[in-house]
Structures are given as structure tokens and as C-alpha cells.
Amino acid sequence: MNIAWLAGLIILAVLMILLLAGAPIAVALAVSSICAILPVLELEPAVLTGAQRIFSGISVFNLIAIPFFILAGNIMNKGGIAIRLINFAKILTGRIPGALAHTNIVANMLFGAISGSGTAAASAMGSIIGPVEEEEGYDKNFSAAVNIATAPTGLLIPPSNVMITYALVSGGTSIAALFMAGYIPGILWGLACMLVVFVMAKKKGYRSSARLGGREKGKMALEAIPSLLMIVIVIGGIIGGVFTATEGAVVAVVYSLVLSLVFYRSIRLKDLVQIFQDSAETTGIIIFLIGVSSIMSWVMAFTGLPSAISGAMLGISSNRYVILMVINILLLIIGTFMDMTPACLIFTPIFLPVCQEIGMHPVHFGIMMIFNLCIGTITPPVGTTLFVGVKVGHTRIEDVLGPILWYFAAIFGVLLLVTYIPVLSMGLPSLLGYV
Numbered sequence: 001m002n003i004a005w006l007a008g009l010i011i012l013a014v015l016m017i018l019l020l021a022g023a024p025i026a027v028a029l030a031v032s033s034i035c036a037i038l039p040v041l042e043l044e045p046a047v048l049t050g051a052q053r054i055f056s057g058i059s060v061f062n063l064i065a066i067p068f069f070i071l072a073g074n075i076m077n078k079g080g081i082a083i084r085l086i087n088f089a090k091i092l093t094g095r096i097p098g099a100l101a102h103t104n105i106v107a108n109m110l111f112g113a114i115s116g117s118g119t120a121a122a123s124a125m126g127s128i129i130g131p132v133e134e135e136e137g138y139d140k141n142f143s144a145a146v147n148i149a150t151a152p153t154g155l156l157i158p159p160s161n162v163m164i165t166y167a168l169v170s171g172g173t174s175i176a177a178l179f180m181a182g183y184i185p186g187i188l189w190g191l192a193c194m195l196v197v198f199v200m201a202k203k204k205g206y207r208s209s210a211r212l213g214g215r216e217k218g219k220m221a222l223e224a225i226p227s228l229l230m231i232v233i234v235i236g237g238i239i240g241g242v243f244t245a246t247e248g249a250v251v252a253v254v255y256s257l258v259l260s261l262v263f264y265r266s267i268r269l270k271d272l273v274q275i276f277q278d279s280a281e282t283t284g285i286i287i288f289l290i291g292v293s294s295i296m297s298w299v300m301a302f303t304g305l306p307s308a309i310s311g312a313m314l315g316i317s318s319n320r321y322v323i324l325m326v327i328n329i330l331l332l333i334i335g336t337f338m339d340m341t342p343a344c345l346i347f348t349p350i351f352l353p354v355c356q357e358i359g360m361h362p363v364h365f366g367i368m369m370i371f372n373l374c375i376g377t378i379t380p381p382v383g384t385t386l387f388v389g390v391k392v393g394h395t396r397i398e399d400v401l402g403p404i405l406w407y408f409a410a411i412f413g414v415l416l417l418v419t420y421i422p423v424l425s426m427g428l429p430s431l432l433g434y435v
Helices: 003-020 025-037 043-058 061-077 081-093 099-115 118-135 140-150 161-169 175-204 214-239 245-263 271-303 305-316 320-337 340-357 362-376 384-392 397-420 423-431
Strands: none
Touching (some): 003 025, 003 305, 025 043, 061 161, 081 099, 081 118, 099 118, 099 140, 099 175, 099 214, 118 384, 140 175, 140 384, 161 340, 161 362, 175 423, 271 305, 305 320, 305 340, 320 340, 320 362, 340 362, 362 397
């Protein structure tokens, strides 16, 4: 048997056995990778090389952006920003059918874009706006479905940690280009869900009874401006070349601290201890995953596995539309049982060469991949955002799955558009000269 396919089978078999046995994903990645290289190298040099790859994999300056964006997100999650963004979203959605549900969608897009976390958006928005919707007569399953379906938009609308991870594992794709490429797909996701809400709300007769006066709107807008400026300052600074993505992450931390401690006064100094601890734990998990995934990337490159898979897929069909559809289906399946970061680390080296072979730009592929994996966060059995949304919505998964199917249909439609119309991802980066 070809060494590439032998390595692939060993990785797959050992990885699945360890995951089913309940081993941490990072340990499963490291062990399966070492096992896959044993037919070529002896145990001692294989382990030593693996340790070297972990160290080299995390010794990348751009990785510093990840802990800072995580810290900024945690500060903002506890910093009173969610309610101000909800109030601002109310101004935008007005009195259209299902206004509160539309408010939830817009607020999820804004909060997710600021915090970079779909789970945080689902938790913050669902716990605040859910009770208001219930008071207005909205069905709680309908409300929970709206919140869950739109929470992942913040993973596409920058800043996004998974984009930074993809940029590193794909071999130096521009982080700024990925950030710009995520805007249109993320906004289209939100707009597609708003269309579903509009149709369903008209059917159910959902309207907002609250009418905001001009003075109240002005006050809400003024209170939200400092929070919204985070997007302008961080992303605008990166686009304008004022600072790098890494430096932008530091700016985000400083700005969110000033906003929460001084301007809104929503957190106290003693709260920072827990915030720093939570951020350190999350960072440790992600950085270790990136480190051990470097072993797998090296094993794949050493054995030629990506080239073998690329050749096999191109042998099935030379039609790029068929190949992209197959990759989409595989990524959707992968996303249902694997978190975004490990999935991105494992499958980017496998599928990216295939897509490059058919002329797809790495930025375009990155957005398509992240879009697929975002859907996985709201899909059982491992949909973290789904579980959080159900919990804060005080409902059950089986009760939410019916209403959420309509949103899945709309989201899949947008996924196909993003896959087959490159300009939706590549338009902004090209316009700004990043690709």
C-alpha cells in the first residue's frame, strides 16, 4: 500500500478510536500523527520530531492575536455591551413584522463581530432579548431558533479567531484579506435569516408593541456609539495599515477595558481576575491544539497524503462544481461532530490543495470552509451554540429543531452562493488590494 494512504488510514483509525474513548482532541491528534509516521521513522525520532513541531507550530508571532482577541471578547461579554447593541438594533428594525426577532439578528451580528464568539452572542442576546419576546407573545421555540441560527454570523464577520487559525495553517494567507472576505458572507447569512423571520412573523402575526420616540432613539444611539466604535477602530486600523491584526487585538483589549471600567462602569477591577483566568484557559486549549496539529501537518506533508487525496478527488471528477459540492458535504458532516478549531487544523491541509488545483483562491476556500464549520456549531450532536441557545431560551433541542429547519434552508442557500460566486468572498479583499 502507498505510504500516503497507509498514513491516512492510521490517522483516521487511531483518531476515531481515541475520540470515541473520550480522549481530549489535542491528545488524539498528537498520538494519531505519531502512529502514522512510525512505518517510516522509529519511535524515538518520531516523538522528538513531534515535540519540535509543536514548538515551531506555536512559535509564530501572529498567534499572539488569538489570546488578546479572546481576552477582549471576555471583557466585552461582561461589560454591559450586549444591552446597548440590542437597543441600537431596535432603532434599525423599527416596526416591521417580527421586529424583536429582527432585533435579535442584528444584535447577534453586531455583538458577534465585536466579541468574535457565536456562543457568547447566543448567550448574551438570548438571555436579554428572549424574556422581552416572551412578554410580547412570541413563541419561545421560535425565539430560540432565531437566536441560535444567527449567533454564528460573528464568526464570519471579523475579528474572528478561527480566521487567524486558518491563515496560519494554510501557509500564510493574509489575515486582513480573510477579515475583509468574511463581511459579505456573514451579512448575507443574517439577511437570509431575516427574510425567514419576516415570512414567519407575518404568518404568526408577531409585531412589536413598543414605539420609540425620537429622544429615546437618540439616547440609545449615543449609548451604543462607543461599543460600535470598537469595530471601526480595530478593523479600520487593520485595513488602513495603522496596525497589524496582532496589534489590533491589543488595541481591542485596551479599548474594551476603558469602555467597561471607565465609560460604562459595568465591571470592577476584582472581576478582571476571573476574566483573565477564563481567557487563559481558552487560550491554552487553542494554542495547544495548534501546536499538536503541526505534527499532523508535517506527517501529511512528509507522506504526501494531501497530494494523494487531491489526485483521488480529481480522478472522480474534473468538474469544479462537483468537487466543491463534495467538499461542502464532507465539511458539513465533519462540523456536526467536531469543533471549529480542530476541524480547521485537520482538514485545511487536506482540502486546500484540492481546491487550489481547480483554481480556487485560499481566501475563498477559507471563507467557504469557515462557513461550513459555522453551520456545525448549530447542528447536533456537538453544536455548542445550539446547546447554549437552547439553555438560555429555556426550551429543548427537539422543540427547536422544527423551527430552525427553515433557517438551515436559507443558510445552505447562502453557502452555495458563497461557494460558487467567488466575488462574494473575494470582492472586498480585491477592492482593497489584499489579493
